[in-house]
Amino acid sequence: MKHSHTIGEAAAASGVSAKMIRHYEKIGLIEAADRTDAGYRLYTPADIHTLRFVRRARNLGFSVDDISELLDLWKDSARASKDVRRVADGHLSALRSKAAEIHSMIDALEHLFENCTNDERPDCPILKDLADDANPARAKDVGHKFGFERVC
Amino acid sequence: MKHSHTIGEAAAASGVSAKMIRHYEKIGLIEAADRTDAGYRLYTPADIHTLRFVRRARNLGFSVDDISELLDLWKDSARASKDVRRVADGHLSALRSKAAEIHSMIDALEHLFENCTNDERPDCPILKDLADDANPARAKDVGHKFGFERVC
DNA sequence: GATAGGGCTTCCCATCATTGGAAGGTCAAG
DNA sequence: CTTGACCTTCCAATGATGGGAAGCCCTATC
Structure with missing residues (x-):
């Protein structure tokens, strides 16, 4: 994929720690990232965009459940x-x-x-x-x- | 001991749940209660007084660490x-x-x-x-x- | 005296969001 | 090739509370 970033770069660009990105993936808040042959997670600019969305909602105090719902609404252009x-x-x-x-x-x-x-x-x-x-x-x-x- | 109460009575009288009384004992916030031969915890009016103190401090949002310190100060008549x-x-x-x-x-x-x-x-x-x-x-x-x- | 119920015991697990560490694999530069 | 920075997974802890299981104890009723 073009313009793919490591988890560290995604963390720096989104303001969400690498630790939390893995956590959000594990609990299903975000989709599992693609991997390199070596198993490294890869993030596209769109993924980073999503992570920024998550960070902002967290900063506003939304719960993970709330954010999950907001993400669904966000992705659904008919919402x-x-x-x-x-x-x-x-x-x-x-x-x-x-x-x-x-x-x-x-x-x-x-x-x-x-x-x-x-x-x-x-x-x-x-x-x-x-x-x-x-x-x-x-x-x-x-x-x-x-x-x-x-x-x- | 005279006037000793079970944990359920202490809970009702203090407003702290039996569950939390055991928890506070386990984490060392309050002293371990005396026991009956059958292993039931026994609480004196003074113990219940302490539990009421804890409940009030919790209701004011003090952390357990804060309350621990407040309890020490409370027991120390020279504080x-x-x-x-x-x-x-x-x-x-x-x-x-x-x-x-x-x-x-x-x-x-x-x-x-x-x-x-x-x-x-x-x-x-x-x-x-x-x-x-x-x-x-x-x-x-x-x-x-x-x-x-x-x-x- | 037996039985039912409720209260008591300990222990383990769950929550919620986040952080920390250990043990090990991978990559790039020197 | 080594070094160091990065990545991986897994496990554990935080803080205050609740839920539940398995089993013991006590009392009241039949």
């Missing part, structure tokens, strides 16, 4: 924008949930910090709260995500 | 608030970075969505961008975290 939107929208929702979750943690920690004196006194409110056993009976406060209803 | 702050502050920084990263992804995806028509036309800009190979030479744009400098 509709709304199918892509469906995948991307699901991912966007997951990202927003994750962001909310992280902000809850940040808020809780910042709240504790406000009362933390940063001095040598051993009555740190952060530990105090984590250890707070004042009401051990309500062990099943599952509704309160971070067990912080009694804090501060 | 200083600033040591706890150090651990918690490191964790808070990591959370803020993670939040920023996620918001970058969300912004990038939302930006693409603005131009996505959600109709049957196959020229979806989301795929188009992921596939964009207009400038394949700059494969090492590591500085641009999401490979999005050319988008939209």
